[in-house]
Amino acid sequence: MLDFAIFAVTFVLFLLVLVFYLYPGSKSQTTIPGMDPSDPKEGNLPDILQAGSLQIFLEKLYKQYGPISSFYMGTTLFVSLADPELYEQHKHVFDKPVELFSMYKPIINEKSVLIVNGAEGRKQHKELEKVLNETCLKKLEVICKLTEELVEKWKGLSAEQHIPMYKYMIALCMKIFTKTLFGNSFHEDKCVLDFSRTFEICWTELEARAGGSIPEVNSPQDIQFQEAAKRLKELMIKAAEDKDDKENIFNSLRKIGTLEQNIIDDAIIIVLKYYSVVAFLTWTIYFLALHDDVQEKVYEEIDNILINNSPVTDEALSNLSYLKQVLNECLRMANVEPWTARVLDTDVEIGGHIIPKKTPVIHALGVTLQDSKQWAVPKMFDPERFNIENVKARQQLAFQPFGFAGKRQCPGNKWTYVQVMTILTMICRNFKLSLVEGQMVTPYSRLITRPEEELWITIKKR
Numbered sequence: 001m002l003d004f005a006i007f008a009v010t011f012v013l014f015l016l017v018l019v020f021y022l023y024p025g026s027k028s029q030t031t032i033p034g035m036d037p038s039d040p041k042e043g044n045l046p047d048i049l050q051a052g053s054l055q056i057f058l059e060k061l062y063k064q065y066g067p068i069s070s071f072y073m074g075t076t077l078f079v080s081l082a083d084p085e086l087y088e089q090h091k092h093v094f095d096k097p098v099e100l101f102s103m104y105k106p107i108i109n110e111k112s113v114l115i116v117n118g119a120e121g122r123k124q125h126k127e128l129e130k131v132l133n134e135t136c137l138k139k140l141e142v143i144c145k146l147t148e149e150l151v152e153k154w155k156g157l158s159a160e161q162h163i164p165m166y167k168y169m170i171a172l173c174m175k176i177f178t179k180t181l182f183g184n185s186f187h188e189d190k191c192v193l194d195f196s197r198t199f200e201i202c203w204t205e206l207e208a209r210a211g212g213s214i215p216e217v218n219s220p221q222d223i224q225f226q227e228a229a230k231r232l233k234e235l236m237i238k239a240a241e242d243k244d245d246k247e248n249i250f251n252s253l254r255k256i257g258t259l260e261q262n263i264i265d266d267a268i269i270i271v272l273k274y275y276s277v278v279a280f281l282t283w284t285i286y287f288l289a290l291h292d293d294v295q296e297k298v299y300e301e302i303d304n305i306l307i308n309n310s311p312v313t314d315e316a317l318s319n320l321s322y323l324k325q326v327l328n329e330c331l332r333m334a335n336v337e338p339w340t341a342r343v344l345d346t347d348v349e350i351g352g353h354i355i356p357k358k359t360p361v362i363h364a365l366g367v368t369l370q371d372s373k374q375w376a377v378p379k380m381f382d383p384e385r386f387n388i389e390n391v392k393a394r395q396q397l398a399f400q401p402f403g404f405a406g407k408r409q410c411p412g413n414k415w416t417y418v419q420v421m422t423i424l425t426m427i428c429r430n431f432k433l434s435l436v437e438g439q440m441v442t443p444y445s446r447l448i449t450r451p452e453e454e455l456w457i458t459i460k461k462r
Helices: 002-022 045-051 054-065 084-088 098-104 118-138 140-155 165-181 189-210 220-240 249-255 260-272 274-290 292-305 314-318 321-334 365-369 388-393 413-428
Strands: 068-073 076-081 340-342 348-350 353-355 361-363 431-435 443-445 449-451 456-461
Touching (some): 045 068, 054 068, 054 443, 165 189, 260 274, 292 321, 292 413, 314 413, 321 413, 413 431
Antiparallel strands (some): 348 353, 431 456
16 A cells, blocks of 8 residues: 555656646746746747737737746747836847747858857947948939839829839839849849849748748748758859959958858848838838828928939938938837847846846837837827937837847848938829728738738829
8 A cells, every 4th residue: 555655646746747847837937927838849839820920929928917928939938028128127138049040041050140149249240230331321322223213114104003012112122132232243133033033932931931831841832942042042152252343242241351151141131131121111101191191291301301303312311300200100100020039148137037047038129119108099100209309208218120239239220211211202202192992901920010912002293
């Protein structure tokens, strides 16, 4: 009988240990409120997939558990922050949790500026930011020329013509990216088209994987993706071999000492971010077309600063203060890139809780951008939120659409604003934009947040 009792107690203890091991959500790890894993191996991944995206999941997590909360991806504890004061306690952390970016591995390696950490990561980030900031000013004339070609094409359309805006912005931005950054290899439009088609295959697959659709290894879908990723690198390597074009991004990076092995990956990351610019542009055009009073105020500002249709210059762009307010409000409303993430090698206390070392911490920036505690009537479009007085009165980290954490903001921050402001300035001073009636414009959030369906616009010449 005693032997049986000993066996029974031992067996129960074994089961308890097993449950503890399989379900790492034990609150002995952290005092942070949050979700226990819904699956012993996948953690809360089924919950994320059921929500439709990580962004929507983080919104629900915030509503249920508050601004600091926890969940599991697989057996790994994750922490989500969704409050400017909590960001403040974590803002100097530079390193990223590499596992969150594993889906990009067929396209980039671990030395890419997107994920490389430590001193090497800081150096690469600083180098790329410097090159992009210099390039955006040197190539402003090229951006204007390519946008002018689009404007002239639209002038030939009738006022009743329905224009697929997302499609047009994809084509325009791809031309701008390749011709301004990658040099002579993309001088001809057919080369741009080849690159664009290859990249579209990669991006479509990355979005599918971000939504939980992971193909079997060596399936037709996986093979197509691997071949497209290989082709993308080949096109970048070919462009990088042109040592005569001193102003392409490859030679600009070489000039400041970037390692050759990092140049190709950094260029590919720039292209990956190009879809963020496309989404940013498309959403801004949507909100301008939706709010006629805002659009007219933007037009009046452009007309007053760029007198007699004068060329777009860096100085003129810096004076378009209301347009900048509109762009910031569009970024807030659209949540183009709704989260970022950081990780520390030491324990850290945030919001009164200890976050164990090496715990991935997600900054739920998109949640904060729509939080009524930070923004009065957050679903209302109001560019005046970004006038000088309101910006000064607000907690700085409430608006961080390009990430933060020390110097690890998006290195293309300035490049993005210059490109978007230039394109919109030239479009708005030539056309009045209107939405085609009857559209249901729904956000679709995977790697970025974009309209789920095409955005249809009509234009009227000014």
